[in-house]
Amino acid sequence: MEREKTKSELINFVRTIQRPDCPLDDIDGDLSLVKSGLIDSLALLQIISYLEQTYGIDFREKGVDPADLASVNAILELIERESGA
Amino acid sequence: MFFDSQPGAITELLTGRSLASREIISRTAGRTARFQTAGLCRGDRVFVQYGNKPEFFVDLLAVWYSGASLVPIDSRLTAYEVENLARAVAPRFMLTDSPADAAILSGLTALGVQVIDTRDWDDRHFPSAFPMRCQTYLDDEALILFTSGSTGIPKGVVHTHRSLRARWFSLREALGIEAHHRTLCLLPTHFGHGLICNSLFPWLAGQHLVIAPPFSTTALMQLGAVIDEHKITFLSSVPSMWGLALKASKPPLGKTLRRVHCGSAPLSAHLWRQIQQWSGTNEVFNAYGITETGSWVAGTSVAGFVPEDGLVGVPWGAVIKILKSADAGAPFDVDLQCRAEEPGYIWLNTPALMRGYHAQPELTDQVISGGWFFTGDIGVADQRGWLYLKGREREEINKGGMKIYPADIDAVAERFDRTREVCAFALEDPLYGQSLAMAIVLQDDADATVRELHAWMKVHLADYKVPLHWYRVESLPRNSRGKVSRKDVAAFCAQRLPLDLQTILKAK
Numbered sequence: 001m002e003r004e005k006t007k008s009e010l011i012n013f014v015r016t017i018q019r020p021d022c023p024l025d026d027i028d029g030d031l032s033l034v035k036s037g038l039i040d041s042l043a044l045l046q047i048i049s050y051l052e053q054t055y056g057i058d059f060r061e062k063g064v065d066p067a068d069l070a071s072v073n074a075i076l077e078l079i080e081r082e083s084g085a
Numbered sequence: 086m087f088f089d090s091q092p093g094a095i096t097e098l099l100t101g102r103s104l105a106s107r108e109i110i111s112r113t114a115g116r117t118a119r120f121q122t123a124g125l126c127r128g129d130r131v132f133v134q135y136g137n138k139p140e141f142f143v144d145l146l147a148v149w150y151s152g153a154s155l156v157p158i159d160s161r162l163t164a165y166e167v168e169n170l171a172r173a174v175a176p177r178f179m180l181t182d183s184p185a186d187a188a189i190l191s192g193l194t195a196l197g198v199q200v201i202d203t204r205d206w207d208d209r210h211f212p213s214a215f216p217m218r219c220q221t222y223l224d225d226e227a228l229i230l231f232t233s234g235s236t237g238i239p240k241g242v243v244h245t246h247r248s249l250r251a252r253w254f255s256l257r258e259a260l261g262i263e264a265h266h267r268t269l270c271l272l273p274t275h276f277g278h279g280l281i282c283n284s285l286f287p288w289l290a291g292q293h294l295v296i297a298p299p300f301s302t303t304a305l306m307q308l309g310a311v312i313d314e315h316k317i318t319f320l321s322s323v324p325s326m327w328g329l330a331l332k333a334s335k336p337p338l339g340k341t342l343r344r345v346h347c348g349s350a351p352l353s354a355h356l357w358r359q360i361q362q363w364s365g366t367n368e369v370f371n372a373y374g375i376t377e378t379g380s381w382v383a384g385t386s387v388a389g390f391v392p393e394d395g396l397v398g399v400p401w402g403a404v405i406k407i408l409k410s411a412d413a414g415a416p417f418d419v420d421l422q423c424r425a426e427e428p429g430y431i432w433l434n435t436p437a438l439m440r441g442y443h444a445q446p447e448l449t450d451q452v453i454s455g456g457w458f459f460t461g462d463i464g465v466a467d468q469r470g471w472l473y474l475k476g477r478e479r480e481e482i483n484k485g486g487m488k489i490y491p492a493d494i495d496a497v498a499e500r501f502d503r504t505r506e507v508c509a510f511a512l513e514d515p516l517y518g519q520s521l522a523m524a525i526v527l528q529d530d531a532d533a534t535v536r537e538l539h540a541w542m543k544v545h546l547a548d549y550k551v552p553l554h555w556y557r558v559e560s561l562p563r564n565s566r567g568k569v570s571r572k573d574v575a576a577f578c579a580q581r582l583p584l585d586l587q588t589i590l591k592a593k
């Protein structure tokens with residue numbers, strides 16, 4: 001239940017930074033956000049800021065593994081890991 | 086042909102694949118023989134659709150050895166744009182390393198351009214020693230770099246071997262080569278900054294080049310580790326890259342990094358200091374350059390500089406003058422020189438100046454007067470003679486260091502049959518510095534028309550050039566002389582809401 005809520009919030013956020021011509025509804029949870037053209041590569045910065053602000057993840061300490069931001073499902077797993085869920 | 090006795094090694098960051106200097110020379114010889122067999126002659130031009138990999142650099146040397154010139158093409162361009170550029174410079178070959186887009190293939194074939202998928206070329210049977218005397222002559226055309234006009238009249242900056250060497254000698258004189266011993270290039274190689282200065286300057290002087298895909302987010306998010314693993318001593322950059330690197334990557338720990346350049350877009354003092362702190366070196370130079378001058382032509386390589394907004398520093402192989410005049414048609418008049426601290430137009434005199442714009446003598450005459458180049462930038466020199474940039478008069482949109490010319494966007498949108506008027510302009514953008522917007526007057530209010538125009542733009546323009554913010558307006562604002570100014574249109578649209586493109590496009 002919690003995962004679904006987190007996912008829905010994450011998708012709502014991605015909707016605010018996505019390219020206008022790429023239908024988010026059709027994106028599979030495992031599809032690469034950048035490679036699919038859904039977001040610009042530098043928009044990953046906005047996802048990092050979202051995760052910092054919403055879930056308090058401090059990337060300055062540990063850096064970012066690019067694989068953790070590759071897809072919606074990868075980000076969800078990162079959130080769960082970092083929040084000890 | 087090499088700036089020194091031999092080129093350096095190249096490592097491809099993505100795969101870890103390395104080519105030693107000897108292997109590069111041997112492969113270049115084989116590739117030269119291959120080009121010769123295929124009919125490449127002195128004076129020919131070759132489009133290359135791939136970059137940022139060892140093969141690109143081998144092919145560049147082989148093209149030069151054959152006496153031809155190289156035209157690096159952004160792989161994201163549409164068939165329409167590639168054809169338009171090909172029509173302008175009539176290349177003999179286009180080299181590609183992936184299955185050619187059918188539309189590009191048929192368009193180029195119709196123009197008599199031979200498209201070669203170099204993956205099909207097995208050079209093992211070709212000699213590993215050069216098959217002929219090097220055909221390179223100093224005043225021959227070496228590179229054409231397109232800076233605008235992918236949809237209209239292309240503006241191709243022509244550099245000769247002489248102008249390129251002048252740039253590299255100047256840089257060596259101003260900066261030395263030691264700090265560039267192991268250089269990382271994260272910038273695209275169809276771009277003067279990435280190709281001429283970040284890559285070729287160190288590599289042709291025998292230094293080791295580590296080449297990454299352009300603006301690779303994977304590399305940026307692990308930049309500190311990349312620097313440590315490859316013992317990088319130097320890298321160049323554009324400001325927009327640093328947002329991601331500073332946020333996502335831990336700093337390098339190995340203390341190998343000696344110098345960082347940042348250019349192609351304004352660098353704020355705040356970001357500048359952050360890069361210094363992250364990289365562990367004070368030698369973070371703001372590098373000022375223009376494709377027409379072989380890129381880097383000035384920078385902050387002065388002892389004890391402190392980051393300041395707009396600070397560019399001192400010339401690298403150039404004389405810089407600030408003049409009151411922007412008129413390249415009038416004789417260059419030194420009496421028009423501004424005093425210290427007085428703003429004016431930046432003019433440059435450098436032996437690295439381009440030969441001119443390809444097949445556009447009138448356009449060339451608009452920017453070159455008596456060997457002096459009119460940059461279109463506004464600046465001041467302080468009492469020490471240090472240059473500060475204060476603004477730009479050139480009509481370009483700088484999206485994360487990539488220059489987009491709004492006239493190229495207008496030219497495509499105007500050709501859509503239901504467009505009455507259009508004006509592309511820049512919007513401030515927190516990620517990219519600037520992003521692209523467009524005010525459009527259409528014949529009707531139907532969302533379907535917007536969708537069709539969007540599809541039209543996608544066919545004719547590379548993705549990154551399609552504006553993200555569209556303003557549908559009744560008419561464009563005009564000044565008292567009836568002219569449309571992009572600044573006025575931007576101010577006009579700032580009072581309005583953009584179209585909800587996401588919803589409109591989704592409804593299809």
